Amino acid sequence: xxxxxxxxxxxxxxxxxxxxxxxxxxxxxxxxxxxxxxxxxxxxxxxxxxxxxxxxxxxxxxxxxxxxxxxxxxxxxxxxxxxxxxxxxxxxxxxxxxxxxxxxxxxxxxxxxxxxxxxxxxxxxxxxxxxxxxxxxxxxxxxxxxxxxxxxxxxxxxxxxxxxxxxxxxxxxxxxxxxxxxxxxxxxxxxxxxxxxxxxxxxxxxxxxxxxxxxxxxxxxxxxxxxxxxxxxxxxxxxxxxxxxxxxxxxxxxxxxxxxxxxxxxxxxxxxxxxxxxxxxxxxxx
Amino acid sequence: xxxxxxxxxxxxxxxxxxxxxxxxxxxxxxxxxxxxxxxxxxxxxxxxxxxxxxxxxxxxxxxxxxxxxxxxxxxxxxxxxxxxxxxxxxxxxxxxxxxxxxxxxxxxxxxxxxxxxxxxxxxxxxxxxxxxxxxxxxxxxxxxxxxxxxxxxxxxxxxxxxxxxxxxxxxxxxxxxxxxxxxxxxxxxxxxxxxxxxxxxxxxxxxxxxxxxxxxxxxxxxxxxxxxxxxxxxxxxxxxxxxxxxxxxxxxxxxxxxxxxxxxxxxxxxxxxxxxxxxxxxxxxxxxxxxxxxxxxxxxxxxxxxxxxxxxxxxxxxxxxxxxxxxxxxxxxxxxxxxxxxxxxxxxxxxxxxxxxxxxxxxxxxxxxxxxxxxxxxxxxxxxxxxxxxxxxxxxxx
Numbered sequence: 001x002x003x004x005x006x007x008x009x010x011x012x013x014x015x016x017x018x019x020x021x022x023x024x025x026x027x028x029x030x031x032x033x034x035x036x037x038x039x040x041x042x043x044x045x046x047x048x049x050x051x052x053x054x055x056x057x058x059x060x061x062x063x064x065x066x067x068x069x070x071x072x073x074x075x076x077x078x079x080x081x082x083x084x085x086x087x088x089x090x091x092x093x094x095x096x097x098x099x100x101x102x103x104x105x106x107x108x109x110x111x112x113x114x115x116x117x118x119x120x121x122x123x124x125x126x127x128x129x130x131x132x133x134x135x136x137x138x139x140x141x142x143x144x145x146x147x148x149x150x151x152x153x154x155x156x157x158x159x160x161x162x163x164x165x166x167x168x169x170x171x172x173x174x175x176x177x178x179x180x181x182x183x184x185x186x187x188x189x190x191x192x193x194x195x196x197x198x199x200x201x202x203x204x205x206x207x208x209x210x211x212x213x214x215x216x217x218x219x220x221x222x223x224x225x226x227x228x229x230x231x232x233x234x235x236x237x238x239x240x241x242x243x244x245x246x247x248x249x250x251x252x253x254x255x256x257x258x259x260x261x262x263x264x265x266x267x268x269x270x271x272x273x274x275x276x277x278x279x280x281x282x283x284x285x286x
Numbered sequence: 287x288x289x290x291x292x293x294x295x296x297x298x299x300x301x302x303x304x305x306x307x308x309x310x311x312x313x314x315x316x317x318x319x320x321x322x323x324x325x326x327x328x329x330x331x332x333x334x335x336x337x338x339x340x341x342x343x344x345x346x347x348x349x350x351x352x353x354x355x356x357x358x359x360x361x362x363x364x365x366x367x368x369x370x371x372x373x374x375x376x377x378x379x380x381x382x383x384x385x386x387x388x389x390x391x392x393x394x395x396x397x398x399x400x401x402x403x404x405x406x407x408x409x410x411x412x413x414x415x416x417x418x419x420x421x422x423x424x425x426x427x428x429x430x431x432x433x434x435x436x437x438x439x440x441x442x443x444x445x446x447x448x449x450x451x452x453x454x455x456x457x458x459x460x461x462x463x464x465x466x467x468x469x470x471x472x473x474x475x476x477x478x479x480x481x482x483x484x485x486x487x488x489x490x491x492x493x494x495x496x497x498x499x500x501x502x503x504x505x506x507x508x509x510x511x512x513x514x515x516x517x518x519x520x521x522x523x524x525x526x527x528x529x530x531x532x533x534x535x536x537x538x539x540x541x542x543x544x545x546x547x548x549x550x551x552x553x554x555x556x557x558x559x560x561x562x563x564x565x566x567x568x569x570x571x572x573x574x575x576x577x578x579x580x581x582x583x584x585x586x587x588x589x590x591x592x593x594x595x596x597x598x599x600x601x602x603x604x605x606x607x608x609x610x611x612x613x614x615x616x617x618x619x620x621x622x623x624x625x626x627x628x629x630x631x632x633x634x635x636x637x638x639x640x641x642x643x644x645x646x647x648x649x650x651x652x653x654x655x656x657x658x659x660x661x662x663x664x665x666x667x668x669x670x671x672x673x674x675x676x677x678x679x680x681x682x683x684x
Contacts, residue, residue, distance in 0.1 A: 177407065177409060179405045179406075179407060179409035180409050180411060180412075182374075182376050182403070182405070182409070183403065183405060183409040183410075183411075183470075184411075184422070185375075185376070185396040185397055186374050186375070186376075186396055186397075186399070186401055186402070186403045187397075187422050187423035187426060187470070187474065188397045188398075188422075188423055188425075188426030188427055188474075189397055189426060190395075190397055193397075193426070197411075197422075198411060201413050202412070202413060
C-alpha cells in the first residue's frame, strides 16, 4: 500500500506536466472546434457544428488527408527498406566497437532538424551541388527541378526519420538468440533461408514499430514540406498551419488538428493491438 | 511432469533394421556403403583451431565409435564446445581433418552436413509451433508432407511428449522444451547427435531425470552421440567413453571407470571426483610394489609400474572414496594415525577432513554405525592397489 502511494508521488510531476501541457490544451482545442468563426482572428463561443460539417463535406480536406497518408506511407516504407540493411549490418558485424556505429546513428540529432532540412536546399537547389556539378561536366544544360517537389519532401523526411527506423529494427534484431540461426543452419538452411525463416519474422515487431513511428511522424510533419516542398506539396500539417497562422481561423484550425490527432491515434491503437501480440513473440525469443 | 517407466516403453527396433539395411545396401552397392561397415562414426585427425593468438583446440585426434555415447568433459574454455561446433560446421578448424560417416566434411557447408545439434538454451524457434520446429529439418530435406507428419508424431512419442504439436515452445516447461529440441535434432536421422550442455539450464531434479531419459532415448535410437559438459557426474553417469579436456588438449580418453580409477594426469585426478594428492619419493620398487617416503615423513606402499625408479619424485593419488576411516586395516594396507579436523555429515555418507601424520586427507565414507566428530582420533587406511602414481610431469607413470 505504502509502495503504491510512493509510486504515485514519483509519477506526479510527469502526470501534472502531461495534464497541463497536453491533455488540457487538447480539451481546449476540442472546445474551439465548436466555436463560430466570424472573421480573421475573431471567433465567438456560439456552439455550432459548422466546422465539422465543413470538414466532412469539403473534399478539399479529404484530398489533403489522402495525400498526407500517401506521402507518409511512402516515406515509412522507404525508411523500412533503407533502414533494415544498416540495422542488420550493425547487428551482424564482428566490429568490436559496435557502440560507435550506434553513436553515428544518433550524431545527426545533435544538429537542429530545421538546419538539416535547410541543408538540402544547397544540394538540390538550382544552384545546388548536384545541378552545378552536372552542368559543369556537361551532362545537363539547364538545372533540373529537384527542390520544391514531392520527391524532395519525401527525401527530407527519410533523412530525418531513418535513424528511428534503424534503431527500432536494431533493437529487435538484438533480441534474437543467435543460436536460433545456428540451429536453422544445422537443420539444413542456407544463410538466406535462415534469414527468411528466423531473422526476418523475429525482427518484424521492430520493423513494424519503426513503420508506425515513421508514418506518424511523417504524417504529422509540416516543417519539411514547408521548406522542401512547393505549394502543391503541402501536407495536412501545413494546412493546419495555414488555417491558424494565415487565415487566423482558429476554430477550423482546431478542427483539422483534432482530425489529424484522432486519425494518427487510431493508427497507433490498431498497431498497439498487433504490437501487444508481437511483444509476446519478442519475449519468446529470449 | 509424468514420465512412463522405461520398461513400459516399447524398444525401437531401429538399430536392428538399420543393420539389416546396411547389409542389404552392401550387397547391392559394395562401394557406396563403405562407411556402413566401418565402426568409426566421427574421426578427428589432428584438428587445431585458433582464434588469433588463442589456441582453442590443439592438435586433437579423436575417433568416436558408431552408436556410442561420448562425453567431452572439461572446464569452460577447454575447447570441448569448439570441437562440437567444428563438427557441426559452425566454426572452421585452422588445420586438421574432420571425417563424419566416412566423409571428409571440412569443406561441406553446415546445411549439407547431416548433423543434429541440441543447444544449451534449446534454441527452439519461438515463432513456430512444436510441430513446425520438429518438421523444420525435414522440410529442408524434401520429405513429403504426409511423411513429415508421421515422423513428427513418432519423434514426439520417442521423447514421451505426444500431443503437443500445436503448442508454442513458450507454452512448455524447460524440460519439455529440451525434449522438443532433442526431437528436432533426431528426427532428421543425423549421422551424429551433438549435445552442447543440454541439461545445464534445467533445475537439479529435472536434470537427473533428463539424464536417464536422454540415455534411454539414445540407446533406443542407437545414434552416435557427442555430449559436452563440465559436470563430472553427468559424464560418469551417461557416457560409454569420457574424453577429458584441458587447455585445448585431450588429457584422457577412456571408459568412465578407467578415467575415474586410473586418472592419467594430475588434472584428471583433481577435476574428476575428489582425490588426495600426496607428494613423496620412491624409496624402493620391487615387483610392482613401491615403498614411498612421503614428504611429510610417513612411509606407504603403493602399486607401481617398473618405470617408477628409486629416488624419483612422485605424487600419489588416492580417491577420497577409497580411504577407510576408523576400521581395522586389511593385511597389506597402508595405515596412518590421525585426528578428524572436520566432519560433513550427509546422512548416508560423511566427508571427513583428517590430519594424519602431517598430511591433510579427505575421506568420503559410507557411515556404518558411528559418525566421527571433530577431534576424534582415527586410523586411516587404504590399499596399495588404490594408489595411482604421477611422475614429475604430472602424468601417470605407466
